Amino acid sequence: MFAQLRLLNASGLEFTALAEERGEVAFGSRELVVVIDPIDGSLNAKRAGGPCALSVAVATGWTLDDVVFGFVYDLHSREEWVAVKGQGATLNGKPLDPTVAARFRETGHLEVFGVESADPRYLAGAAEALKVATYRVRALGAIAVTLCQVAAGRYDAMVSLKKCRSIDAAAALLVVTEAGGLVCFPGFDKPLGAPIDLVGHAPVTAGRCEASLAVALAVANRPAS
Numbered sequence: 001m002f003a004q005l006r007l008l009n010a011s012g013l014e015f016t017a018l019a020e021e022r023g024e025v026a027f028g029s030r031e032l033v034v035v036i037d038p039i040d041g042s043l044n045a046k047r048a049g050g051p052c053a054l055s056v057a058v059a060t061g062w063t064l065d066d067v068v069f070g071f072v073y074d075l076h077s078r079e080e081w082v083a084v085k086g087q088g089a090t091l092n093g094k095p096l097d098p099t100v101a102a103r104f105r106e107t108g109h110l111e112v113f114g115v116e117s118a119d120p121r122y123l124a125g126a127a128e129a130l131k132v133a134t135y136r137v138r139a140l141g142a143i144a145v146t147l148c149q150v151a152a153g154r155y156d157a158m159v160s161l162k163k164c165r166s167i168d169a170a171a172a173l174l175v176v177t178e179a180g181g182l183v184c185f186p187g188f189d190k191p192l193g194a195p196i197d198l199v200g201h202a203p204v205t206a207g208r209c210e211a212s213l214a215v216a217l218a219v220a221n222r223p224a225s
């Protein structure tokens with residue numbers, strides 16, 4: 001990644017890179033930010049047993065609202081998710097359908113709900129909220145890939161049970177919104193008002209529609225246990 005960024009910089013493009021392991025690296029300008037998460041789902045990668053993804057986002061400012069390009073490549077499934085702000089999102093080059101609806105069971109539960117940061121202690125604390133929320137839980141162990149499942153309508157909503165860093169989600173959040181879904185980092189004046197940095201700010205939530213996002217937010221904002 002950095003070899004490519006150095007080449008881009010040598011050809012005259014100026015930007016700042018922010019990468020999980022390297023932190024902030026100056027390439028001349030702070031007006032364009034390249035956000036890199038080299039591996040999302042690192043435990044899956046180490047175990048060679050599940051989704052793990054490279055995420056790259058490009059932003060024209062330092063909040064998640066400023067992201068204009070998102071790229072998530074799942075090295076396990078070899079699925080490539082790409083979003084350009086205002087131009088939609090694709091999976092392996094095919095447009096994602098922005099009209100895919102959330103599925104609710106007759107009981108009012110979401111049908112499939114992605115849960116990240118699935119530490120059993122957090123799961124235990126969220127058990128009551130999850131019982132109200134969903135028929136089935138899925139825990140892939142990779143936040144960006146789980147967000148992309150919402151983008152494709154494979155999952156109806158998702159939540160992380162602990163605070164998520166914007167770097168983990170920056171690219172995938174644009175994939176969700178450009179695919180017609182809704183996202184929110186609670187606690188900021190706007191759903192994507194969180195700063196682009198390496199700090200965990202809030203649980204990340206996403207849904208296919210207002211109603212399924214509301215279910216995810218209810219789990220994110222569950223009473224402390």
Ligand SMILES: [Mg+2]
Binds near residue numbers: 020037038040041
């Ligand atoms: Mg990472």
